[in-house]
Amino acid sequence: MRIAVLVKEIPDATVRKRLDPRSGRLERSGERTLNPHDAHAIEAAVRLRETPSAAVEEIVAVTMGPASASRALHRAVSLGADRSVHLCDDAFAGSDLIATAQALAAALERIEPDLVLAGQQSDDGECYALGAAVGEYLHWPALTQVVALELRDGRVRCARQAEYGYDTVELELPALVGVGDALNEPRYPSLKAIMGARNRPLETLTAADLGIALDQVGAAGSRARWVGVKQPARRPQATMIEDRDAEETVARIIAWLDERRVI
Amino acid sequence: MADVLVHVLDHDGQFNKSSLGALSEGARLAGELGGEAHAAVIGGQAPCAALGRYGAARVYRAGGPAGVAQPVVDAMAGLMREGRFACALFGGGLLGHEAGAALAARLGAGIAVEVTATGVRAGRLVAERPVLGDSQISEIELSGPAGIIVARIGAFEALDRGAGDAPVEDLAFEPSAPATRVRMIEHGAQRGGEEADIEAAEVVVAGGRGLGGPEAFALCEELARAFGPAAAVGATRAVVDAGWYPYAAQVGQTGKTVAPKLYIAAGISGQIQHKVGMQGSESILAINTDARAPIFEFTDLGIVGDLHRILPRLAAALRARGDGR
Ligand SMILES: Cc1cc2nc3c(=O)[nH]c(=O)nc-3n(C[C@H](O)[C@H](O)[C@H](O)COP(=O)(O)OP(=O)(O)OC[C@H]3O[C@@H](n4cnc5c(N)ncnc54)[C@H](O)[C@@H]3O)c2cc1C
Ligand SMILES: Nc1ncnc2c1ncn2[C@@H]1O[C@H](COP(=O)(O)O)[C@@H](O)[C@H]1O
Numbered sequence: 234m235r236i237a238v239l240v241k242e243i244p245d246a247t248v249r250k251r252l253d254p255r256s257g258r259l260e261r262s263g264e265r266t267l268n269p270h271d272a273h274a275i276e277a278a279v280r281l282r283e284t285p286s287a288a289v290e291e292i293v294a295v296t297m298g299p300a301s302a303s304r305a306l307h308r309a310v311s312l313g314a315d316r317s318v319h320l321c322d323d324a325f326a327g328s329d330l331i332a333t334a335q336a337l338a339a340a341l342e343r344i345e346p347d348l349v350l351a352g353q354q355s356d357d358g359e360c361y362a363l364g365a366a367v368g369e370y371l372h373w374p375a376l377t378q379v380v381a382l383e384l385r386d387g388r389v390r391c392a393r394q395a396e397y398g399y400d401t402v403e404l405e406l407p408a409l410v411g412v413g414d415a416l417n418e419p420r421y422p423s424l425k426a427i428m429g430a431r432n433r434p435l436e437t438l439t440a441a442d443l444g445i446a447l448d449q450v451g452a453a454g455s456r457a458r459w460v461g462v463k464q465p466a467r468r469p470q471a472t473m474i475e476d477r478d479a480e481e482t483v484a485r486i487i488a489w490l491d492e493r494r495v496i
Numbered sequence: 497m498a499d500v501l502v503h504v505l506d507h508d509g510q511f512n513k514s515s516l517g518a519l520s521e522g523a524r525l526a527g528e529l530g531g532e533a534h535a536a537v538i539g540g541q542a543p544c545a546a547l548g549r550y551g552a553a554r555v556y557r558a559g560g561p562a563g564v565a566q567p568v569v570d571a572m573a574g575l576m577r578e579g580r581f582a583c584a585l586f587g588g589g590l591l592g593h594e595a596g597a598a599l600a601a602r603l604g605a606g607i608a609v610e611v612t613a614t615g616v617r618a619g620r621l622v623a624e625r626p627v628l629g630d631s632q633i634s635e636i637e638l639s640g641p642a643g644i645i646v647a648r649i650g651a652f653e654a655l656d657r658g659a660g661d662a663p664v665e666d667l668a669f670e671p672s673a674p675a676t677r678v679r680m681i682e683h684g685a686q687r688g689g690e691e692a693d694i695e696a697a698e699v700v701v702a703g704g705r706g707l708g709g710p711e712a713f714a715l716c717e718e719l720a721r722a723f724g725p726a727a728a729v730g731a732t733r734a735v736v737d738a739g740w741y742p743y744a745a746q747v748g749q750t751g752k753t754v755a756p757k758l759y760i761a762a763g764i765s766g767q768i769q770h771k772v773g774m775q776g777s778e779s780i781l782a783i784n785t786d787a788r789a790p791i792f793e794f795t796d797l798g799i800v801g802d803l804h805r806i807l808p809r810l811a812a813a814l815r816a817r818g819d820g821r
Contacts, residue, residue, distance in 0.1 A: 331607065398687070405678075458636065460636070472796065476800060476806065482809075483810050487813055
């Protein structure tokens, strides 16, 4: 079987993130990296490949994003994907959730995976939602926030925590599964894997390649439009202590607890 | 096209509090649009007519397995296609995000998630959504055949208006192809049975992945004991999912909501799903090795340091004080 993994390139955690005050989009300057939550989805695919009964022949990393996003794909390949597909076209810029999901679904229809994996959330978008929308466009069952996963007899059995406890749900393949971070601990890529990643096949697709009309994607195809920004009421800043001498730090905590009459 | 359709989740015959909040907000928004709020309950057993109290002018009830999004999407898409609804509103949570996103895709509708305020501006639906660790609030205008709004958990208060029962209509719908390929095997299992009464505790000592392993919860337990009988130990979803601590102790969106006098977050990053479960605490103390951790944005006292160094010493200092009295 073939597994596709949805990955995203995001600003590095060390970059101070801010919105472009004119477009409301995240500023694209500064270091960028693979969304850390997606490493868990790649690791899940790799573990299935290591399970002989799953008979995984190929893992394909898929992203939609600007030219720089190819680096996130290299990273995904160094973590275990066999090849990657990059949806890259100026026409995609500014796509909202449904325009992005529609384009990704069109690419997945070409890739023909049996299972699509996605991460828990994108660190910049934080929608927790893209996977469910992609599943709908594919007319496939989808389930997100999955923390245990098992393949058998053309089905994937998943466990996840919902509002009231843990559910176990079975999906018939082909299906989309969004994984929670607790599913696994991604391993570090070897130097060899990092060096070799650039030589693995990377296919670039435009809207035209996917047969998507230009008014279906980008700002034109989006139904959620950013119209303004507000500043939230700020909570007073925390008193911060850099711990150097633990005894002194604890004495200051005790003094603070006393002052607040907690003890 | 001025009505609002609100998904109301129930579990074991109890309506979800965030869903009731969404219904109250839906009724308010419908007033602004000049229409009514209707509620959709799928796969539940709670007494639907009672939703009238929270602002539902009509309730649609449909069968189907609870706990998965597909039947919710099928039922609500059928209603939305009738064309009377300007907006579908979800109370948030896991199912709200899944069903909302799939519904938006099926209808080709604009969607905003994690919404904390809604309104109508120049005839268009506008939703407010905090972004970038709540440092800014984006205003999102929704278009398409309808707008889909997924609220942040607890963003809207459930207002019992004391109105009478709402008429309840049974809804029949054809399950879509994806719905027929999803099967609920086990629903609502409580992992790690141990009872933890964190909701009544005056002090909650909560631990996250920064503990490094399940054995380090002993540090949280020791500190809680040093505070006395009114203290309890809490946990993040990350460590509950990993099996380090029982689900009963989880704080946050899919766990419990607590508001103790003192909340200690040890090795917790402070993601929004955790924050919604503890932000009402009177005083918040966080210990984290990463000075940029989001938790420090909403703490009163922040310690940049290793919890393994701080927790045992803090417990010892509290015990020493107790002995001295
Ligand atoms: C639908 C949904 C529902 C969710 N529901 C919940 C929920 O109910 N409750 C919940 O908590 N989460 C929930 N989450 C998960 C949430 O998004 C976070 O993933 C989770 O809260 C992170 O847990 P954590 O802080 O333990 O781990 P991490 O985010 O990994 O943070 C660990 C922290 O420990 C610090 N650290 C490491 N070592 C040390 C040390 N030695 N000393 C001190 N600090 C150290 C690190 O700097 C880091 O900040 C939900 C997510 C989704 C998508
Ligand atoms: N532009 C994108 N290209 C490919 N996958 C994406 C993209 N955006 C989000 N995803 C996937 O969807 C998951 C959830 O993202 P989000 O809904 O933005 O929180 C991520 O972890 C990724 O796996």
